[in-house]
Amino acid sequence: MRLLHLVNGGEDLGRSRWFWIGFAAVILALVALPLYQTEFEASNASYYLLNIPLALGLSMLWGYCGILSFGQVAYFGIAGYAYGVIAGNLTETSWGPLVGSVGGLLLCAAVGAIFGYFVFFGRVQGWIVPILTLVFTLLLETFLGQTAGYQWRIGAVQLGGYNGMTGIPPFQIGNFIFQGYAFYFFALSLTVAVYFISRVLMNAHFGKIMIAIREDVLRTETLGYDVRFYQLGVFVLAAMLAGLSGLLYVQWGNYITPSQVGLLPAALPVIWVAVGGRNRLLAVAIATYLLNWINYTLSEAGNQYAPVIMGALLLLVMLFFPRGIIVAIAELRWPWRRDVTPVSVQDRSA
């Protein structure tokens, strides 16, 4: 039952029986979605869901480990483009999408590892990471934007410059192609799986080390931990999760443009995580779903104020709800949990 302890560890919202009943009800409602929503609406819900891994990765990186990255979307783009190139070139075989997905994730891990090596093994000051990750994603956007010419192709796939890459193959396993409702279930299961794995990870010893690093790097180092190694590890993990979201995105929409790694998309994960409550995974997941839903509803209604509203929301949250709006709401309901950081259940060995 160690796994049960890890799931209920306390580094995320909710542990009681009532919580899990509510959680199960929500999952049930999501699973039953095709019964009461059209395929188009399910497709929208897929979009809200697929951004959650990206947000969870940033939450673990920033909320739990204290490393702020403004450039997670860079990995979103790297994975998306990599998948487009690989799967686009392997169209004769049905394994193309799978290979492309693995390739996208590996590329994210590699780039994240190299970037992280320079940053964490140099033991730089805290503000350097957000700056350099932002610069990286901006440069990536500029680079991808100027790949318009015909010479900018890998194999048979055009990079496409500012117009981006189109005709990206959907995901398939064997002869089964994931589209419409099928894709929705695919995205839902992946998201729920990623959520649970993250939750267990943060409740496990690894999560404790993350928090220790966030609280006091020097103390953690002098307790015998190779802090650089853990920082690199969570950075690569977050990069891969961002990449996972990128993969799902291109498999959902079949296209990707350089603007996906631009300044505004770079701000969005930070907003989702801040609004939810950066050190509570479930709050982040909820906030990501809701904010994407709000964003879509606003822009569908022709509202161009969405970016300004997002910026204002970020300001509001940082000024008045520093622990996150979702977390603040959760703590209203259970006020006695407010002061004490919840204790890990595993330590109650007696």
Place this chain on the structure above:
Amino acid sequence: MKMQPAISTVNLTKRFGGVIATDGVDLSVSSGEIRCIIGPNGAGKSTLFALLCGIHAPDGGEILLGGRDVTRLPAFRRVRLGLGLTFQTNRAYHNLTIAQNLEIARRRNSARVDSDALRRYQHAIGLFELDQLTDLPARALPHHQLQWLEIAMVLAGGPDVILLDEPTAGMSPEETMQTASVLRTLNGMGLTIVVVEHDIAFVREIAHRVTVLHEGRIFAEGSVAEITAHEDVRNIYLGRA
């Protein structure tokens, strides 16, 4: 067969800008010893600890842990080789609970912690009264118990040598003596202790030997009686030297 000193330095030197913080220090602490390091403010005591632990890299000289050269090793490696350090300003995780503090301190690879070290740790937890109210956030603890928490955390890693930087600062005389008593007990269980301290009663209570630091150099070394009778030592404290 002579046993290696638990921790020692050879001609250790460190400069910060134009200031020589550590000036050719040759320190040697035997295994099982309690060494107190005293000296006026600015003598370089905390810098010495930072060098021993690997927080700063020295400009010259060597540091040896149990006879093994650790000069080039980063801090976490030295800790894994059996060194522990507490800081002058308390560095337990104030926002986390006592239980979380101790859990983090008990590293996963604690297969390496030998039974002696484990007994020392458990003994300390009992004596420091840290086995109750573990859900309390560390910052709710009274100051002296927060200091004890940091010591216990350091012990959780199973070190053979610990460096304590002014552990009794801010404690009442009773708490200070209680700390001294616990440290003596732990020392009797095999722990080598190097303490930077200002409290002369504490030093008298526990020190086997005393090292006096002044302007980055070892000014004098000897037993408590020898040092307290040493007129020059009194002078440097009064600013006459």
Place this chain on the structure above:
Amino acid sequence: MDTLGLLASILYQFGTNAAFLLLAAIGLVVILGMMNIINLAHGELMMMGAYIATIVTHRGIPFPLAVLLAFLLVAMFGAALERVIIRRFYGHELGALVVTWGISLIMGQGTLLFFGPFMPSIGIPGGSFSLGAYSFATYWIVLIGVSAILIAALWWIYQNTRFGLMARATMQKAAMAEALGVNTDRVYMLTFALGSGLAGACGALLAPTVSISPLMGQQFVAPAFITVVVGGAANVLLGAIGSSLLLSAVKTPVGLLFGAFIGTVALLLTALIIIRLMPNGVSFYLQRFTERRVGA
């Protein structure tokens, strides 16, 4: 025979690259040095200065006055920002980063909504001259001079004025300075205003050389941040000088051979390498060097 022209051209490129980096970064550097905060709205403050100068110049006000106006207005805006928002985040660097990013979003997107995507630009004042086959814009020569003067002026302010003294005291030990009667709140506000004003002025100065749009701040952000990262926080003015010279020494040859974009990429790579080898930036070593010279 054209080697003189070639040499002059390379020197000119070096100078303009360094000047661009310095002007892009100076506002950021002043704030970083004082509060240890990276103002992510820096690009938008430069944009604001560029917009003010452009609008005002199109109405006939002479350009130098436009730059001054940009400085003053953006400085006041910065002071307001500091009072209302920024000061709640001292001691919380990452929080300050995030909040200034929110401000930058609002400013950038807000300008887009209000002014639309385009704004007619100002032509480059002054003409150009040639040496052999190479031509040089007089304005850039002026900008090189201006950036040198700006650094010198800041140095003078920090070393020789009362404000500078209070500022340096606050930078070193704010609590102590406060105890000695320095109004540290006022120092922080004035510093933020100064940094913002400089950003605005530099935005105005660089406006003739770029196209004006609501998101134009973005093109300054990457170079400014890289300059600041390489410079480090140990001594921000020394760092800014050293960093812009070093980075220009990288960007000039790379840019000449491979184009401007690759040049900027080379800057990022340089920054990564520098922080790996010198985590505290070049200013740390420059400072130690000057301390040794002075015999501290």
